[in-house]
Amino acid sequence: MQADTRAPDGAHVATSPVWLGGRVTSTASALATLGPLVAESAPLPPAELARYARQITLPQIGMSGQRRLKNARVLVVGAGGLGSPALLYLAAAGVGTLGVVDDDRVEESNLHRQVIHGVGDVGAAKVDSARAAVAAINPHVVVETHPVRLTAANALDILGGYDLVLDGADNFATRYLVNDACEILGIPCVWGAILTFHGQVSVFWAAPPSGVEGVTYRDIFPEAPPAGSVPSCAEGGVLGALCATVGSVMVNEAIKLITGAGRSLLGRLALYDALEVSWRELSIGADPSRMPVTELIDTVVACEVPAPGTGVGAGPDAGAAPVEITARGLAALLASGTDVHVLDVREAFEREIVAIEGSVHVPMAQLLADGGLAAVPTDRPVVVHCKVGGRSQAVVDAARRAGMTNVANLTGGVLAWVRDVDPSLPTY
Known part of the structure; x- marks a missing residue:
């Protein structure tokens, strides 16, 4: 939350x-x-009086307050x-x-x-x-x-x-x-x-x-x-x-x-x-400059999984080509024998719970530090993942800005992999 x-x-x-x-x-x-x-309810029956006795005893609540709670x-x-x-x-x-x-x-x-x-x-x-x-x-x-x-x-x-x-x-x-x-x-x-x-x-x-x-x-x-x-x-x-x-x-x-x-x-x-x-x-x-709310709209806030090219610090030239892949899509690529570099950007303790077999671990902070993207291969497809997709998207955006067009985000992260590919693995 x-x-x-x-x-x-x-x-x-x-x-x-x-x-x-x-x-x-x-x-x-x-x-x-x-x-x-809230207004008071009708008088409480004996069973409820007994139940709430210790609360009714409080002078700030009393019988009146308890009846308001009831109502x-x-x-x-x-x-x-x-x-x-x-x-x-x-x-x-x-x-x-x-x-x-x-x-x-x-x-x-x-x-x-x-x-x-x-x-x-x-x-x-x-x-x-x-x-x-x-x-x-x-x-x-x-x-x-x-x-x-x-x-x-x-x-x-x-x-x-x-x-x-x-x-x-x-x-x-x-x-x-x-x-x-x-x-x-x-x-x-x-x-x-x-x-x-x-x-x-x-x-x-x-x-x-x-x-x-x-x-x-x-x-x-x-x-x-x-x-x-x-x-x-x-x-x-x-x-x-x-x-x-x-x-x-x-x-x-x-x-x-x-x-x-x-x-x-x-x-x-x-x-x-x-x-x-x-x-x-x-x-x-209150903010005196704020306009009162008069109608509802559905606010789309991709807080956990940013849309491709819209992650933290993404610029207008972050790349227009698709930069995401589903768990099933990644599984199909791996099954076909394609040489895919699966990059896990989570923390080490998370890998102890669950990891995609064959993935390589480099934490997000290390990749986003100066020179950190040197750890990302440029000679083959790279699929970056975290738990649900937010951190990995930030890495993909940084890589795209650096000119790497071979990098994609695993939509839904390792949890999507467990759900859609290998349900035998644990989640967290």
Whole structure:
């Protein structure tokens, strides 16, 4: 899941306001005074009173807050690393109706961090696995599943049925779409992002109660990053426990919005470093020059796999000829006896998990350093691959700019090779 930063690769979260596209005002923030978002439900039955007794005891929540939680309708975008703990804790807290939107299925590589799913759920739709887990935790919660990918055509219909959205999306296109739909609908969005050991959390709301300044995702990050400039969790990795930390803070913010308790993160961006176990805070504000969002469009953001010739630093003369090949196409070339140089640009630890037989290992950083392309042969076809295609495309673009017309990117990387050519190999 991509952390929303415009920092150089390796930093992953903003450590200076210069990397935030919007307006960062200071490290102090005025109190965002917000009333309860949701009206109270009917009186709770005895079974639920007993269940939530320790929470009702909190004066900031009380009976009124618990009834508001019961009456709340909350949509969680993504049943993955952040959505998993969010759904579990929202259900345990007594949110009456939970929606979950995700078109993905559970994979084994999800299990180290997506704790709402288990071994028996591998291959199942994530929304179905999540619904079963929520039912096991709290049968009083209604779960509405949306096994689709959010698009400009369906986002308003889906989000419009909820009071509040928690955005745990793992790609920029969905993140911008959720933000824009929430702005049009006038509902708040609790947002989180994680990568490696770093997390970010905030609350976005274009139209909060009178007297409170609205802030949206686009106020901080006006435009999507260039293709391939920010790695995904598939490329950069993520600490599983980080999902719980950030996801639980997102739930905390949702409960505060619903009940009116405490000080919201609206107007503040919280940055977490798991290696240091430290939190930083940046105060954020609306960009006065930003035009309001009035309609939805599908933002195409090829963050993981840039289109040929459009990777990091690609220029207009990067080459017009096709520069990609499918896994099946590569397998056919190798089977035909063609002398193909398969170049693996991943890190060494990734090759220990899975590697294409006969491939040659040269890390991306080495190839992109001064003189590094000398390791790329020019006398035969070269197919470059990484895990899913982003890093390898950056190498292909650099090679094309250097005049090498014999270099192609393996579309989908080694994961596509495992899926389409040799399913006996492990994935990660």
